[in-house]
Amino acid sequence: MMNLYVNDELVQAQQGQTLLLVCEQSGIDVPTLCFHPGLEATGNCRLCSVEIRRSGWEAGATDVVCACLFPAEEDLEVWTDTERVRRLRRLIVEMLWARDPRSPALLALAEKVGVNKQRLNTYGQSRRCILCSTCVRVCGELGADAISMGYRGVDKKVTTPFDRPTEDCIGCGACAHACPVGTIYFHEHGWERQVRRQTFRLLPCSGCGEPCNTSEERIHLSEVLGIPMEEASQCPTCKRRSVGGGMVDIQRR
Amino acid sequence: MTRLHLKDFWRYSKQQMEKRNEQRVLVCGGPGCLARGSQAVYEALLDASGRVGGTGTVVEHAAHMVGCHGLCDQGPLVIIEPQGTFYTHVNPEMAPRIYHETLRGGRVVEDFLYSSGTGRRIARYADIPFYQRQQKIALRNVGAVDPEDINDYVALGGYRAAAKALEDLSPEDVIGWVKDSQLRGRGGAGFPTGRKWEVCAQAPGENRYVIANGDEGDPGAFMDRTIMEGDPHSLLEGMMIGAYAVGASEGFIYVREEYPLAVERLKGAIGQAESLGLLGDDILGIPGFCFNLSVRRGGGAFVCGEATALINSLEGRLGEPRGSYVVPAVRGYNQQPTALNNVETFCVIPEIINKGPAWFAAIGSEASRGTKTFSLVGRAVHIGLIEVPMGMSLREIIYDVGGGIEDGRTFKAVQTGGPSGGCLSAEYLDLPVDFDALEEAGSMMGSGGLIVMDETTCMVDVARYFLSFLRDESCGQCVPCREGLFQLTAIFDRIVSGEGQESDLAAVEELAVAMQEGSLCGLGQSASNPVLSTLRHFRGEYTAHIREKCCPAGVCRALTAYVIDVERCRACGRCLEVCPPQCIAVSQGVYTIDREACTRCGACSAACPFAAISREGCVQ
Numbered sequence: 048m049m050n051l052y053v054n055d056e057l058v059q060a061q062q063g064q065t066l067l068l069v070c071e072q073s074g075i076d077v078p079t080l081c082f083h084p085g086l087e088a089t090g091n092c093r094l095c096s097v098e099i100r101r102s103g104w105e106a107g108a109t110d111v112v113c114a115c116l117f118p119a120e121e122d123l124e125v126w127t128d129t130e131r132v133r134r135l136r137r138l139i140v141e142m143l144w145a146r147d148p149r150s151p152a153l154l155a156l157a158e159k160v161g162v163n164k165q166r167l168n169t170y171g172q173s174r175r176c177i178l179c180s181t182c183v184r185v186c187g188e189l190g191a192d193a194i195s196m197g198y199r200g201v202d203k204k205v206t207t208p209f210d211r212p213t214e215d216c217i218g219c220g221a222c223a224h225a226c227p228v229g230t231i232y233f234h235e236h237g238w239e240r241q242v243r244r245q246t247f248r249l250l251p252c253s254g255c256g257e258p259c260n261t262s263e264e265r266i267h268l269s270e271v272l273g274i275p276m277e278e279a280s281q282c283p284t285c286k287r288r289s290v291g292g293g294m295v296d297i298q299r300r
Numbered sequence: 301m302t303r304l305h306l307k308d309f310w311r312y313s314k315q316q317m318e319k320r321n322e323q324r325v326l327v328c329g330g331p332g333c334l335a336r337g338s339q340a341v342y343e344a345l346l347d348a349s350g351r352v353g354g355t356g357t358v359v360e361h362a363a364h365m366v367g368c369h370g371l372c373d374q375g376p377l378v379i380i381e382p383q384g385t386f387y388t389h390v391n392p393e394m395a396p397r398i399y400h401e402t403l404r405g406g407r408v409v410e411d412f413l414y415s416s417g418t419g420r421r422i423a424r425y426a427d428i429p430f431y432q433r434q435q436k437i438a439l440r441n442v443g444a445v446d447p448e449d450i451n452d453y454v455a456l457g458g459y460r461a462a463a464k465a466l467e468d469l470s471p472e473d474v475i476g477w478v479k480d481s482q483l484r485g486r487g488g489a490g491f492p493t494g495r496k497w498e499v500c501a502q503a504p505g506e507n508r509y510v511i512a513n514g515d516e517g518d519p520g521a522f523m524d525r526t527i528m529e530g531d532p533h534s535l536l537e538g539m540m541i542g543a544y545a546v547g548a549s550e551g552f553i554y555v556r557e558e559y560p561l562a563v564e565r566l567k568g569a570i571g572q573a574e575s576l577g578l579l580g581d582d583i584l585g586i587p588g589f590c591f592n593l594s595v596r597r598g599g600g601a602f603v604c605g606e607a608t609a610l611i612n613s614l615e616g617r618l619g620e621p622r623g624s625y626v627v628p629a630v631r632g633y634n635q636q637p638t639a640l641n642n643v644e645t646f647c648v649i650p651e652i653i654n655k656g657p658a659w660f661a662a663i664g665s666e667a668s669r670g671t672k673t674f675s676l677v678g679r680a681v682h683i684g685l686i687e688v689p690m691g692m693s694l695r696e697i698i699y700d701v702g703g704g705i706e707d708g709r710t711f712k713a714v715q716t717g718g719p720s721g722g723c724l725s726a727e728y729l730d731l732p733v734d735f736d737a738l739e740e741a742g743s744m745m746g747s748g749g750l751i752v753m754d755e756t757t758c759m760v761d762v763a764r765y766f767l768s769f770l771r772d773e774s775c776g777q778c779v780p781c782r783e784g785l786f787q788l789t790a791i792f793d794r795i796v797s798g799e800g801q802e803s804d805l806a807a808v809e810e811l812a813v814a815m816q817e818g819s820l821c822g823l824g825q826s827a828s829n830p831v832l833s834t835l836r837h838f839r840g841e842y843t844a845h846i847r848e849k850c851c852p853a854g855v856c857r858a859l860t861a862y863v864i865d866v867e868r869c870r871a872c873g874r875c876l877e878v879c880p881p882q883c884i885a886v887s888q889g890v891y892t893i894d895r896e897a898c899t900r901c902g903a904c905s906a907a908c909p910f911a912a913i914s915r916e917g918c919v920q
Contacts (some may be wrong), residue, residue, distance in 0.1 A: 083578065091778050093818070094781050096817075114508030116623050117625050118625065135814050138810065142787060168787055170786075178782070198465075198776075199774065200775070200776045200785070203782070207390065
């Protein structure tokens with residue numbers, strides 16, 4: 048355990064915890080965008096920037112660091128809502144908003160950090176992806192590593208090899224669910240599911256027989272992630288029922 | 301060749317040093333001289349001496365294609381040792397005279413010598429003002445050693461520092477020596493090398509790695525290239541000492557794809573060093589000291605010169621910097637402690653071991669010891685590669701070494717530190733060039749680019765050029781850098797096309813500060829330096845562009861106009877013939893250009909035999 052100060056109040060943290068986690072535990076709100084609790088943080092959006100002052104030989108002027116990556120240190124002083132930090136956050140949101148001025152998610156974020164006017168240069172054509180890489184990370188973590196970042200700078204985009212539909216995609220749709228601005232296309236209709244630009248056939252749930260998930264997803268779940276096939280071929284409702292049923296059994300005993 | 305043991309090495313080294321041929325004909329094979337045809341000069345010299353197959357003549361034994369001599373504007377260069385005779389602008393037709401008169405006759409050919417600004421001929425290398433103020437440590441062998449022959453490197457005292465370190469010093473001693481020398485990393489940030497190595501050596505890890513950063517991407521910079529092409533073994537030796545100090549057994553040299561000759565020379569050098577037992581397993585017969593070195597080529601992304609992006613690229617990942625606040629010395633390649641240094645930093649190490657840390661610490665200025673290489677380019681009389689002690693003033697570098705501004709123009713600014721450095725105005729000419737002084741003035745040392753500019757350069761245009769370079773080279777990972785550069789270039793494009801508004805400057809400053817504070821890596825944090833430094837030192841030029849809609853230097857196309865000087869115009873009509881939009885009118889023999897219709901292509905100006913048409917910056 049170590050002691051540090053967040054907004055001038057003493058808080059405790061464990062070795063290796065990030066400032067974002069420390070703030071969360073102390074009930075202090077730090078806005079985030081590319082952060083996802085289940086994924087490795089990358090510090091892409093820089094929205095969670097906070098101002099710090101280190102102790103000991105590194106003490107001196109304050110610094111701005113990314114809370115989702117910066118590890119807690121003994122006697123560190125952290126401020127989450129200074130004017131310097133607020134100014135940076137406002138500009139970050141403004142710059143993202145300029146990519147896609149009609150995005151509802153970015154509009155909400157703009158209101159939250161106090162940006163009410165769009166004054167920066169916009170792209171000729173709206174760029175709905177904010178390049179936070181959450182989808183790429185989620186696909187790598189529990190999917191099939193089917194998408195990655197391609198190109199660089201303003202031309203950067205989430206893509207597949209040669210921009211072509213890829214066999215690696217299992218159609219699980221985790222990317223679409225994780226996207227903080229709702230940019231990735233995900234649509235189900237009858238026995239068909241569309242993720243990004245690829246179409247998948249759905250298989251029936253082994254419990255209720257309703258359209259459930261794709262065969263690629265079932266194979267991936269059982270063969271790569273080691274989940275038993277009977278569980279991998281159930282829809283969420285049936286899965287809850289079977290797990291819940293088990294719990295009811297335990298309680299009865 | 302057999303692999304040497306430590307005691308054999310000393311004998312071999314002494315042998316090579318005694319055997320070294322005093323008589324040498326050095327043909328510069330640096331990038332500048334090669335482009336001007338030095339390879340043909342070399343061949344012509346061999347032909348002139350009557351080249352005879354395998355046995356060879358005097359010239360064949362003594363002639364070497366060597367690395368860059370630095371004075372690139374005078375190339376191709378030929379230097380004859382031991383006299384130090386320095387021939388400039390050599391072409392193949394001059395080869396027979398060099399062979400007959402100088403090599404056989406022992407006479408200097410006056411016509412081929414370096415001519416100073418006053419027309420005085422200077423015979424000897426060491427007497428040329430360009431070299432007089434220089435002190436070469438990192439470049440000590442470049443231009444003297446045959447880069448493809450390990451024996452030649454050993455004959456110049458090569459690998460003695462490595463052998464000395466292995467024989468007399470413990471790894472802790474080596475780190476202590478480097479710390480005492482106060483050497484700071486030559487890649488740009490200037491972090492103390494000794495401390496980096498100490499952190500790396502003490503960090504927990506199963507393996508340790510040594511990596512040389514040869515991904516030199518700054519436009520106009522060629523310091524590392526020159527070393528890797530001209531003296532590859534000194535990099536190998538420096539890395540070997542580094543590996544011994546931090547306890548690494550594997551190392552990589554990361555070279556950018558655009559340097560194929562460097563890759564070839566380094567691979568050749570590694571092969572030679574391995575066969576002599578200076579690399580590989582049980583180096584110099586010392587059981588357990590293994591160091592395997594390999595060359596990796598970068599794909600040509602500027603951002604891969606950033607330490608963590610370079611490591612990602614080495615691991616086969618996307619070349620994006622890591623946001624982590626843990627330094628590579630603790631967790632780098634394969635998540636293991638990694639000593640990653642610039643090529644130049646490693647090349648200095650053998651000299652520190654040879655001559656001692658006190659010798660090195662006595663050179664340079666208070667907080668920046670030793671020397672630094674710079675690629676001096678732009679509007680200086682002598683452009684090329686230089687190495688000067690730290691703390692020398694910009695004035696001494698530009699006027700004494702560089703010979704002043706070409707064509708007698710006036711100095712306007714100097715850009716230091718590459719695309720993320722800053723522009724300094726004439727009032728900073730007496731600033732000592734060291735890490736801290738440059739940073740205080742709003743610029744940075746960077747890897748050592750020095751671009752000299754005169755009054756014909758527009759500072760707004762310069763800032764815009766660097767911004768667009770960085771916009772294209774930003775990895776695009778973090779928002780402040782990617783979007784900030786997009787926004788800034790959009791604003792600058794407006795300003796140079798005459799559509800700038802008063803509010804633009806405030807927006808530029810706001811974005812620039814956000815990029816400094818919020819960006820993930822050094823590229824984004826320093827990307828706004830050219831903007832902030834030009835705004836600080838040349839604000840008047842910005843307001844001229846925005847308020848008066850004029851470009852005082854006459855560079856920004858949309859803000860300039862072609863004007864016909866009626867005094868000089870002879871009404872020949874050549875301009876009428878070449879003008880694509882046909883916007884030149886003639887009335888009663890007087891030619892005028894319609895500014896609205898003119899596209900400022902410059903065809904009229906180029907065609908005018910009387911130089912009567914010029915581009916003017918501020919005409920209303």
